Amino acid sequence: MIRFLNVLSFILVITLSVVLYNVKYRIDAQEDVRAKLQQDILNEEDAIRVLRAEHSYLTQPDRLQALADRHLQLAPLHASQIATFDDLPMPPRDEDFFGPAGRQALGGYAGIAPSTGVQ
Template identity: 35%
Template sequence: MMRIVNIVLVLVMLGAATWTYSVKHIAENKVSEIKRLERSIELEKDTIDLLQADWAYLSQPARLQTLADRYASELQLQSTAAQQIIHPGELPAPPVTPIGDPVADIIAGGAADPMTTGSVEGN
């Protein structure tokens, strides 16, 4: 009887050791994945900072004025008149599409596209 208990306890100990090693291995993989994602996030943040600095340089009014003066003859740029600026309410209404227009129905989402393939999920 004592021998069976010892064998069962050894098997339980081996199972627990195997389970512990498995959990440790999974945890190490998750930690390495987290570190990889953190490095990726830092790289993206650095890229965003670089692009923002680049945009700040490229959109400097003095630089743009210099470029406008340099290429004025080629681009034929003109100053914007106050009458050219309008508010969104002054824009013309969107065009009216006739009922039954298949292209307008597809764009509006009212009709199913007959060319939809099986690789595209339907709504």
């Protein structure tokens, strides 16, 4: 009986050693993956900082004004270029909106009278 318990204990110790060894190396592998992901996150944060700095540089008002002056042929707006509502032409209006001219002006199915029978 004692030999059986010794053998069983020995097998249990061996099994637990193998399981512990396996778990340890799986944890090490997961820590490597975590460290790689952490490094990737840091790299992406650095890239975001660089892009924000580049965006800040590219959208400086003085730089944009110099580019506009160099590449666009813009002139200042004169008062004569500004129109009022009285200067704008009015769209044509049909006086007889519900008459035959009105139906043609509506176009589509809006100008067709409803039929009384099914064809």
